[in-house]
Amino acid sequence: MTALLSLTGVTAFYGAIQALRGVDLEVHEGEIVTLIGANGAGKSTLMMTICGNPQARTGSIVYNGADITRLPTHLIMRQRIAQAPEGRRIFGRMTVYENLLMGAEVSGQTDIGTVMEQVFTLFPRLKERMTQRGGTLSGGEQQMLAIGRALMSRPRLLLLDEPSLGLAPLVVRQIFGAIRDLNRATGLTVLLVEQNAYQALRLAHRGYVLVNGAITMAGTGAELLARPEIRAAYLEGAHA
Amino acid sequence: MTALKDAFLSAAVALGLFGPMVGLVTHNAAAGLDLVPNPIAVAVLVGMVFFGRLGMLLWRDRHQGRPQAPNKALAETLTKASRYLTPALLALAIALPFGGSRYYVDLGTLVLTYVMLGWGLNIVVGLAGLLDLGYVAFYAVGAYSYALLAEYFGFGFWICLPLAGILAAFCGILLGFPVLRLRGDYLAIVTLAFGEIIRVILINWVSLTHGPNGISDIPRPTLFGLSFSMDGGEGTFSDFFGIEPETIQRVIFLYYVILALALLTNWATIRLRRMPLGRAWEALREDEVACRSLGIDVTNTKLSAFAIGAMFGGFAGAFFATRQAFISPESFTFIESATVLAIVVLGGLGSQLGVALAALIMVGGLEMLRELLSWLAAQMDSPFFAGIAGELPTYRMLIFGLALVVMMVLRPRGLIAGRDATATLTKQQPVARETG
Incomplete structure (x- = not known):
């Protein structure tokens, strides 16, 4: 099976500071892959580098057989890659409906209504809140909106950056459940960056551990969950 | 105590x-x-x-227990009133010249010029969220485009109007490129400098612009080829309709020209807001990173906001030149940018009706206040007021400034702070049928 997304020896810098030190990573079609790591390990940087902001200094990023390493961000995001960015970043003064429309703006599709119905099936709460301003939603609803907005472009690959950030455990379970349902029903490929290692590894088919900008461990979700060093570093006292 | x-x-x-x-x-x-x-x-x-x-x-x-009550009531009243306010204001604007007073038509023309500038700047500041302190530059480019094209090539107003808009839009893109990466304060400083650069160029390029002396005898616009000349000869408005030539005819004509231009700006903005481009502007104002993540070309979106905002500034500038028949760099100082920005902020960023109201208050209200103070001063002829009465009209700006401060305290997000959704669904409509 060829990879939908593969990173080879990717390095990235913020000014003079090296944030990624030669990352190799693969995501296959239909998989949920998670990337876990401590604060400042470079998880979000890796996610942003895939999106071309910042661009990788060396190494290559291949998506669907084409090299996207040097493409500008907006062109990468038009190749059926969608991202729900860290901190949700919804459009606060615009309504839920307008937020969702923004997600479909550049994909050039004509059946926006059908896609939106699918999003509403996944997150019925969004339908109830359709005319409300994004900024008035609760944290969990905002995360649903961020994911829903990303789904509006009918992506093949969904990038999720810390969807559990600042949410109650019950809401986190709800959102992770929705991601699993989506993956099973439509075969959507998901790359999930998480600090909530326990939940993320249970959800994912495979996982990578990022330490100081380099991958130190990889394996299936169950394998990683069973490793004593993972338990010690990321799971102590974090059982939900 | x-x-x-x-x-x-x-x-x-x-x-x-x-x-x-x-x-x-x-x-x-x-x-x-x-x-x-x-x-x-x-x-x-x-x-x-x-x-x-x-x-x-x-x-x-x-009233310690409920400090929010009056503010909320005011907001609700304004929202309710705004539904009737728009048609009322439009009717008033159309009917104004029938009042027959030259003073009010002139004042109305001035107010409408600022309404148009406010609506133009609203695209850049209100919708796209790019703080522009040098908007007067595009006003100047529009005005000088017409004045120079008329002087050197003898072009008429109606040919120059679109040209002035295009040239101003080009300047908008010129300003847009260097400021693409800037945000907030830094963007404001560069746009401020841009406004000054244009003005300094107009002063110093004497061979082209006559420098500080300005350009005079700028031709007036015609109505389908009919001029408003006072000699009443062949091909003039008065000759065609068989009436006595009077200055008021031209004044009223100019008033309707700026009314049409302002309404065009409003119409274009309302249309744009409902289109993907307009929605992208508003999304850009909310969150640039999110826009990138959704595949929106931030560069083009920003440049288009600068260009289209500048274009309407250019139209207004061309109108200003033809109305005044004389322009000089003096007319395009920073205070003009500040006034227009104040109109947009006071009206409520992004609100079309708010901007119109704010222009009415800031330009028309200030003028009315002068009248009111002169009238008050005339009433106070007892010796007790001797020290004040004569000085009263000079307190105009002081009172006006105070009113602005009070207004911003009461309504910190502007007169009309709410934002209308650009796309809505009725309850009965299934989502699948609506395709954006």
């Missing part, structure tokens, strides 16, 4: 401020400037501050 102390303190601050500013008036005397003290005016102002502050504090003590 604390309220009394607070009021005394406020009065002391007022005394310190108004003492030199109001209490000492300069007069031209035979041997240079004379200083004339004006203690009554200071006493009145300090007294107003003292009792005003005391009253405010006492009122607040009594």
